[in-house]
Amino acid sequence: MVKTNVERLEGELNEVYNEFTTPCDYEINLTFTESDGTFNYLIECENQTKKYSYAINYANEIEKKRYLKRYAKLSLYEYLSKKFEVELPWGALTGIRPTKLYYQQGEDREHFLKEIMKVSAKKYDILHNIAEAQSKYYEVSERNTALYIGVPFCPTRCSYCSFISCEIGKLTCVDEYIDALCTEIRHAKTLIKNLRSVYIGGGTPISPSIDNIRKILDAVGDVDCEYTVEAGRPDCINAEVLQLLKDYGVKRVCVNPQTFCDDTLKLMGRNHTAQEAIDKYHLAKSFGFKVNMDLIAGLPLETFETFVNSFETAFNLRPENITVHTLALKKGSKLKELCSRLPEGEISRMIDYSSKRMAESDYRPYYLYRQKYMAGNLENTGYSLPGEECIYNIDVMEEIAQNIACGANAISKRIYPSENRIERLAAPKDVVTYINKLEKLMKDKEELFKLEE
Template sequence: MVTTNVERLEGELNEVQNEFLMANGMDFNVNFNVCGQSFCYEITDKQLNICKSYSYEVNFCSDLEKKRYIKRYAKLSLYDYLSKKFNVELPWGALTGIRPTKLYYQHGENREKFLKEQMRVSDKKYNVLTKIANAQSNYYEVSENNTAFYVGIPFCPTRCSYCSFISCEIGKLSAVNEYIEALCKEIEQSKKLIKNLRSVYIGGGTPISPSIQNVKKVLDAVGKVNCEYTVEAGRADCINEEVLALLKEYGVNRVCVNPQTFNDSTLQLMGRNHTSKEAIDKYHLTKKFGFKVNMDLIAGLPLENFEIFKNSLEQAIALRPENITVHTLCLKKGSKLKELCERLPEGEVAKMIDYSAERLEQEGYRPYYLYRQKYMAGNLENTGYSLPGEECVYNIDVMEEIAQNIACGANAVSKRIFVSENRIERIGAPKDVKTYIEKIDKLLEDKKKLFTT
């Protein structure tokens, strides 16, 4: 555990410590001082009862920038101490945030110096960021007018054992119709806030798990659009001809088919009600309807080794969907699955991630978006790859936070970007379905205020 005299920084410093597995259970203190032109930090290692000092010369233009740098260099000092103590360099160095690509863009011509020299990001990860920026170049546009429109349906047929979303098992919920009604109301009102619509994404949960009538109601509320339109069909056990025909009729042009793995015993262990063969069949069915396909795989699933992951990746490549996103398994502490996953040999997940980058690039895919999460196996990342020209605009606009994100549904977070002020305002809808239904009118009022004043 890390303590510090810097306000509201303990959480991020603990994230830095958590990235060093060997530091588990140890205690440190980070003490900050200004010494002349420099920021000085003293790291106290409480077990060894030793104290080490670090100082950095920092130039800043405003109080806000000063505060940001105090935090940034505090994390760096702790990273430097732990890296030396355990003789380990982490792939993302002292970066703990979700969006390393944002830092890449923000630092312009100084990006290499900042990321590699100052934040200790490895050459390999820096090169990935460069490739991503190249792949995004045809789409990357920071604009307060551009809009990504999100609709969330947080229901699934069963709950996967690794799931950390709010998704509910649809059979156990009585308020599905009421939810769809509130959601359609929110969609209708929120559509009025859209300026230049670049993408629509209906996600979940498994948004096609409600009845076909309810799915139709949502599609009706969204209406016809003239842009990228994605539905995260997700699980093979929900995909069928009837729902695909409906999506086609409403102008959806991209569908997510997410096998996660092509290993049947893992699918069973995770509580997914389908086999790998069914995922392959449903992929072909989706293609028969002419949709572009986004496919998700997960590296580091319980009891999977490199060979099993490699086989899943090869099967995905053989199908040749437009997008393949390779996620690193992310589990909350204490979960049963986490214990199983911790039995994976050291470095096994990193090997899977490296292999997927190499193989996908050999096969003509290129990385085009990337994000990190807390509790990720091996301090790694999620990377989306696409065939050139087939990038999913929604993923870029939302991950890079370069467009307004108008989001509808329980737990959905809307974001308004203020480009000249370099800031973002957010409104999060209630997580719980029942509270969302109850609070819908207040949410609509707040949202209107956010996007119009």
């Protein structure tokens, strides 16, 4: 555990610390002082002290805070890297969006990421390739908007999952939720000038009844842009629901195997087999959908070989998109209670294997994000066949188009590009609270997104 005299920095320092060691192994104190344009960080641990100093020029207090935080993380990283004799793939970087830093640093990016933040050459190259894949989507016109719709229900709860999603069979308020959601979607549409993408996600958005799914699609109405439904669980996908999505103009669906190992699927509480994921992929294709497949590297009891088999199965099916996640042991998941640390070297091999195989093929990485409690300081990467990138995923990660989000726990974002500023509005997480607070939520949203002439 790391303690520091710098306000609001402990969280991020502990993120760096947790990348190296099981929480609570060591007591570390980091003390910051400034003298003559030099930032000094004194690190104390197990009766030893080490001092790191950096000459820093800053123009104002905001810049000072940014550098203070950056170099505190860096000095802690340098200290721990030496102590444990390991270098991490993402070096001293914390946070969800390394690509944003890549863009922000402009011409200096390679030096900043590799030399200062100690990002490995391999990870830097991935960022570079992603920026290239994103380049044709990166420029967006003013007020371009993504519409997100969240359905926080699932047929069963997977043991690694920490999303707010509830088992649909245990709820009595599903119809009320869908009605509230449709009201919010219709209201949201009045606030949108240029619709760039629609994404219905979850949870498992096709877990409600066919009538309820139809109500949501009706509320969205005609869509003349990218339209994705994160159908997700193969056990919920059938011809009737696919026909309905097709009739309403949906273009991409997710058919998520996670793994093609039946034993793991059973252990994780997913009510489908590997064969069912393959069958539902072919079914979705027979309706003409583009398909994304999600995989997770590092699921319990899986070896490198298990992952390779899952990866190759998805790869050989050639869906338009494959997203390779690294298992994160998240608070709020059943798995977190059962497991404390993951076999990191093995997971690193899995992720390296997937990126190497993709690099040898025509798939390209097009978006990337990192999460807390992720194994081995790794990442989640979305791959795409040429021209098949999911614009919604890029927009969410790079925060380039604003997002009007509907549903419990949905976070709307208004982007002010010229001011380099984002304003957020979060809906209540709890489904019943969401239903009860809908009127107020819609008023706040109207305020945030009001259309100026």
